[in-house]
Amino acid sequence: MRKIILSVIGVLVIIGSILLAKSLIASKNKPKPVLEKVVKTVFIDTVKNGQIQIEIPGNGSLVAKRRVEIYSEVQGIFKTSNVLFKPGQKYNAGQSLINLDASEYYATVQSAKSNLYNAIAAIMPDLRLDFPEIYQKWQNYLNAFDLSKSAPQLPEMSSEKENYFITGRGIVSSYYNLKNLEQRLAKYTIRAPFTGILTEALVTEGTFIRNGQKLGEFIDPSEYEMEVAISKSFASLLKVGEEVQLTNMDKTNTYIGKISRVNGSIDQATQTITTYIDVKDPNLKEGLYLEANIKGETVEDAIEIDRNLLLEDNQIFILTNGMLNAISVTPVYFSDTKVVLKEVPNGTIILKRPVPGAYVGMLVKPFDASANQ
Template identity: 30%
Template structure:
């Protein structure tokens, strides 16, 4: 029994001595010094802050419309006939061309008869004018000789005195003269001339039908000048003025046209909070009523600003500036926002402005400029 006790005690002593030796050895071991991580250099795009005057360009889209769209109506009675161009949908015409004629042979013949009667009335009073108004006789004789029933009446001489006026009025000369002028004006309405260069948009009557005063014949649209209405937000209207030049492009920017700002609306759209700007675009190949186009309006110059990419701004109006190879966050004043860029103020000239978006800015690396 004692033998077993001694063996157990000796074994426990050996284990205890081993533990003591192990702790002593661990206490003598030196902790290794941590290896410093290598400093990482990060390259970023930056530009030196420098202010200058920049052109404000406002871009917006809208639909192109013909400047004028007119319903052509007849003012006289007669049979409708074609004029200088076919009376058909889509037919183009030039300003001053006869679009249609309202034929009524009786009316011009009746006008010639009235002119003949007027000549007869003048022939009757010429001897009296020679005796009673010798100073005016030569003018009335010349007027009489210049009257041609195939042509419009010449200008009637003005009476030189109230007595002469009474004499002419008592013979119905003045009333007959203005009655014939009224008929001449009505005769001109039998020919409908184009008020502008354009095209037929909608034919309502076919040639050959009898029309009356007020009958609608066709709708015509102007094609030598178009108007583009584009909405511009309130913050950017201040850069636009009447007369500013405009570049108009189609959807894929494959064609472009020049225009000019003609009017700026004075009412704000309550839903979009935008003001309508009207751009005049001269008619050209490839332009059609109803097209959807994009307008780039070249407005006033913005003074003392710098342009930078919009995606380099964070938290609405903060940017990064490099100072001694470290990033410094600073606020800016945004003067104008463009599609991809913006105009800014608020930084000191000479500072290095980071012009690319930075993600996961952590640690304290050294930043170097990539020009």
């Protein structure tokens, strides 16, 4: 009985082995699955060479083209006036900004003026006797002499004798001493050099002002200047008188300025050249930050693309027969986001947007906007 059971088990093992072998042979003959090739969709553009206007970016803050720091050359008490000396106050050209109390110094000037008048009056009898031909000239000078006004210029000397006589009496030295005092007296009143606005006031009425003390700042708000640092590589593109488009940081307002000056030297530390742009607009204020687009030269037969489409070895991807290829190009200008290229044949199909992981020979297909509608 035992032999029969072992014989049956042996037959079953042999049959199972045969079936397993047939199954393995059948599985080897099955065809391998074909992997579907992935074809990426890309955005493309067709090259059309033309004129590209190069724009050089820059930025800076506005500064009044005409500004004056107000200092005192004399000392005295700041007298009150009808117009308060406060920031934002407007003044016309020649209008008094600050009046210092000059009563004591005014008396000194009047004393010197009186001394000059007396010195001339004392020589009049001698002039009548010894120099009758010039007597009337000096008499007319005395008649025009007004102690309440600035001393008139001395009559012109007509002869050497007259010069010696007048100079010997100390009249010429007294006259110039008086004019020196009058010049200093005028400094007790500080006037606006031009029509403008006060932007800084460091003193108030009643303050004792000292010689050399800074009193404030005064600007002309009708014209501003912006200083822009431009890379030295663009120095040849900067032209005095060229119009420049200026925009504020919010891109809400646009202004037109002009290049007024270009520095003749390059900053050794930054390797930039300083350019000055003039701009006029009633809405502008000093200190406003603006961005400038300076027009440079016009490049013929060129295209402009995004900088991230340019490969490291000055190549760009093109589309030929459904796959990517690369061609060499010549970059002529780089901005922050764009690059201007030459030597790209017309009609060449190039990428409009970068493709992650792109390589030469990669299968791609152009994006069809009509298929998604």
